[in-house]
Amino acid sequence: MPLLAPRLPPGYRSQPATADEVGAIHALVADSAREADSGRQTDAGAVAAVFARPGLxxxxxTVLVRDESGRLAAWAWxxxxxxxxxxxDHRGRGLGAALLDWAGERALEAGSKGIVQTVPDSDTGTVALVRSRGYAPLVTEWLLEFPVSDEPSVPDTPSGIVVRPLRGGDEPAVHLLVQDAFDEWQERRQSYAEWAEHxxxxxxxxGDLSPLAFREGQLVGAVLCLDMCESGEGYVEQIAVRQDQRGRGIARLLLSHVFHAFHQAGRHSCTLWTHSDTGALDLYLRVGMTVRHSSTVFRKELRG
Incomplete structure (x- = not known):
C-alpha cells in the first residue's frame, strides 16, 4: 500500500523523516517557534522523543518537506x-495547510477518532487555519516564568519532609509518582521508556537541579528540570505531588528549591507550561510566576 503523501505546493517534495535528522529538525522547529513567538522551549531531545512514541x-x-534546493522547509508528525x-522563510505558501490536511488524513487512516494540534494564541494566522479545518478549542496552555536574577528565598522545610536532588536509581520511583499524579487528566499512562525519553x-x-521530596523515606513529590543553556533559562518539564500529600505546601517548597538552584547556576529565569485541565495555574501565580505566553490546544473529531 503506497504511503499517504501530503499534497504540496509546486516546488516542494516530501519524504518520511528519520531519527538521523533530529538535529536539522530541531533547528527548523526552533526557528518556527521564534517566528510564531510561541515561547515554547525546544531542544533536540524533544524531537528525538517523538521517534520514541509508542506506535509511531x-x-x-512523519513528513519532511524540502524545497527545490533540498533545504528543509517543514516537518510534521x-x-x-x-x-x-x-x-x-516558507510561511504563507500553503505548506502548513497541506501538512495539517495530511495529518488529519493519516490519523483517520490509522483509526484515530480525533486529532490534536497546539497553536500559540499570538499566531492568529495559524489559529484561523486550524479553525477552518474543523478544529475546536479543547484547553488553554500558559507559559509561566519566574525571574531568578536575584537570589530567591527558600522556606524552611516542614517537619518530616526531606528534600534532595534526584540521584541515579531514583528514576523508576519518580516515573511511578508522575504517572499516578497525572492519571487525573492525561489520556494514558506512559511506559518508563517513553517517559524517560521525554x-x-x-x-x-x-538531575542536580531536580529536587525530590520524601516523607518517612517515601517519595511524595518531584520536579524534573531541563537546563536550557542556550536561552539562559531553567525549565520545569514535570512537577508531581502524591495525591494524599497535596495541600501541604510540597509543590511550593520544591519550586522554591528549583528557583534557587537555577539562580545558583547563573540562569536569569525559570519557566514552565501548564494547562487549564490541571488546575495548577493559581499555584504558580501564588509562588510569584507570571504568564509570558498562552496557547490553545485544538481538537478535531475524525469521521470516515
Whole structure:
C-alpha cells in the first residue's frame, strides 16, 4: 500500500523523516517557534522523543518537506497528537495547510477518532487555519516564568519532609509518582521508556537541579528540570505531588528549591507550561510566576 503523501505546493517534495535528522529538525522547529513567538522551549531531545512514541512509524507518521534546493522547509508528525512546523522563510505558501490536511488524513487512516494540534494564541494566522479545518478549542496552555536574577528565598522545610536532588536509581520511583499524579487528566499512562525519553534521557535534563521530596523515606513529590543553556533559562518539564500529600505546601517548597538552584547556576529565569485541565495555574501565580505566553490546544473529531 503506497504511503499517504501530503499534497504540496509546486516546488516542494516530501519524504518520511528519520531519527538521523533530529538535529536539522530541531533547528527548523526552533526557528518556527521564534517566528510564531510561541515561547515554547525546544531542544533536540524533544524531537528525538517523538521517534520514541509508542506506535509511531516514522515511515508513515512523519513528513519532511524540502524545497527545490533540498533545504528543509517543514516537518510534521502524527500519533494521536500532531505537530506541524514550517520554517519562517516558507510561511504563507500553503505548506502548513497541506501538512495539517495530511495529518488529519493519516490519523483517520490509522483509526484515530480525533486529532490534536497546539497553536500559540499570538499566531492568529495559524489559529484561523486550524479553525477552518474543523478544529475546536479543547484547553488553554500558559507559559509561566519566574525571574531568578536575584537570589530567591527558600522556606524552611516542614517537619518530616526531606528534600534532595534526584540521584541515579531514583528514576523508576519518580516515573511511578508522575504517572499516578497525572492519571487525573492525561489520556494514558506512559511506559518508563517513553517517559524517560521525554525527561531523564534528554541531554538537557538536569538531575542536580531536580529536587525530590520524601516523607518517612517515601517519595511524595518531584520536579524534573531541563537546563536550557542556550536561552539562559531553567525549565520545569514535570512537577508531581502524591495525591494524599497535596495541600501541604510540597509543590511550593520544591519550586522554591528549583528557583534557587537555577539562580545558583547563573540562569536569569525559570519557566514552565501548564494547562487549564490541571488546575495548577493559581499555584504558580501564588509562588510569584507570571504568564509570558498562552496557547490553545485544538481538537478535531475524525469521521470516515
Amino acid at each position: 512509524d516514522p515511515e508513515s507518521d 502524527v500519533n494521536r497528537y500532531s505537530e506541524v512546523a514550517v520554517h519562517p 525527561t531523564v534521557n534528554r541531554p538537557t535534563f538536569a
